[in-house]
Amino acid sequence: MSITLQDCRTRDAQDPLRALRDHFALPAGVIYLDGNSLGVAPKAAAARVADVVTREWGSDLIKSWNTASWFDLPQRLGNQLAPLIGAGKDEVVCTDSTSINLYKVLSAALNIAREDSPARKRIVSERSNFPTDLYIAEGLCKERGLELVLVEPEEITAALTSDVAVLMLTHVNYRTGAMHDMATITAAAHAQGILCVWDLAHSAGAVPVDLNGAGADFSIGCGYKYLNGGPGAPAFAWVHPRHASRFWQPLSGWWGHAAPFAFTPDYQPAPGITRYLCGTQPIISLSALQCGLDVFTAAQSLGGMAALRTKSLALTDLFIQLVEERCAGHGLGLATPREHAQRGSQVCLTRDEGAGVNGQGSGAYAIVQALIARGVIGDFRKGDGGTGRHKDILRFGFTPLYLGFEDVWNAVEHLRQVLESGEWQKAEFNQTHAVT
Numbered sequence: 001m002s003i004t005l006q007d008c009r010t011r012d013a014q015d016p017l018r019a020l021r022d023h024f025a026l027p028a029g030v031i032y033l034d035g036n037s038l039g040v041a042p043k044a045a046a047a048r049v050a051d052v053v054t055r056e057w058g059s060d061l062i063k064s065w066n067t068a069s070w071f072d073l074p075q076r077l078g079n080q081l082a083p084l085i086g087a088g089k090d091e092v093v094c095t096d097s098t099s100i101n102l103y104k105v106l107s108a109a110l111n112i113a114r115e116d117s118p119a120r121k122r123i124v125s126e127r128s129n130f131p132t133d134l135y136i137a138e139g140l141c142k143e144r145g146l147e148l149v150l151v152e153p154e155e156i157t158a159a160l161t162s163d164v165a166v167l168m169l170t171h172v173n174y175r176t177g178a179m180h181d182m183a184t185i186t187a188a189a190h191a192q193g194i195l196c197v198w199d200l201a202h203s204a205g206a207v208p209v210d211l212n213g214a215g216a217d218f219s220i221g222c223g224y225k226y227l228n229g230g231p232g233a234p235a236f237a238w239v240h241p242r243h244a245s246r247f248w249q250p251l252s253g254w255w256g257h258a259a260p261f262a263f264t265p266d267y268q269p270a271p272g273i274t275r276y277l278c279g280t281q282p283i284i285s286l287s288a289l290q291c292g293l294d295v296f297t298a299a300q301s302l303g304g305m306a307a308l309r310t311k312s313l314a315l316t317d318l319f320i321q322l323v324e325e326r327c328a329g330h331g332l333g334l335a336t337p338r339e340h341a342q343r344g345s346q347v348c349l350t351r352d353e354g355a356g357v358n359g360q361g362s363g364a365y366a367i368v369q370a371l372i373a374r375g376v377i378g379d380f381r382k383g384d385g386g387t388g389r390h391k392d393i394l395r396f397g398f399t400p401l402y403l404g405f406e407d408v409w410n411a412v413e414h415l416r417q418v419l420e421s422g423e424w425q426k427a428e429f430n431q432t433h434a435v436t
């Protein structure tokens, strides 16, 4: 039976997580389906950042490293984040960017894997992994005379051969929203003596993750997506305790030193995860990230990540069903898996090459622009222009902390109108901007 707007309103009224929406400063007239790119500002963030600037920095100045506990903020936030990703206490730090943290953990993973077996000269990853992951790995391979091997998802197991040092994967694919089975893949890699590095950019705060349960080796992820830490928010790094004290990470700055205020000329790494810090931390940004993490702490009493996952799947199921019911006949396809176990918290629609204006391109970019003009914010990811397996993608992220079922209904209704009216064909929606 078809779903109605009233059904969606009823589901919102029955939603046990509904109150969490009040933690966010959602702009009026906007349906925000881009929390997988930049999360919405928690209401607490503006006041918290203002307090850090005016009181902690403005009045208390340098004393705040001690009096406002600035100094251990990366570790404290790491501990607050840990339950969301199945990490233990003192196993996570919030610091630096995802790319930089990947450089640190991938270097350490290579050191460990190659100390045990120097003949291992390969890093394996997925061809459609997020480019920064591939670029960082490529750079490390150049530096060390190693080889980066890129495969399709169905080729991963066969690529786990005895010459591979590290398998580096993103848990939820940024283009398709497809989610790997972390425990099974990690076990398959370990059976071949290969270490696993997991990028949780589209997983942390989006789906339940169990790094320790999966026996993973290293992990990193973003603070500004589902964790709602603000643009360019500090990222995080996790290292399994069995590896944490084995090697220096390559950016051996003074904040990773065992005694930074001893100011010795030689480097002695701090024990455990603290050695994954590098230099002086961005306290204002860390304070904003804390506001994002505080919402997850508040969600604990409402069922935590398990309840958020149930709602996320209900939202993405609803979106898929409504698009298929109400937007049929406009050349849309589904790039995201239907199976719950293989789906993150986003839905990606495809559009064929040649379906755009005058048979040029797919029109996917223009459709997204027309939706944005109506206040429905998703984004576009370019395909390979019909040359391979990747089509242009209309990408919609679903953050269960602040989205409701009526939002999904309204978003699909806008999409239906944009497609049926053909308004996406207007010239203004077909001009590309620097950031898509």
Ligand SMILES: Cc1ncc(COP(=O)(O)O)c(C=O)c1O
Pocket: 097, 098, 099, 100, 130, 132, 133, 170, 174, 199, 201, 202, 222, 235
């Ligand atoms: C899988 C993945 N890794 C990393 C990043 C970004 O890294 P950084 O925050 O260093 O720009 C993204 C950004 O979208 C991503 O999707």
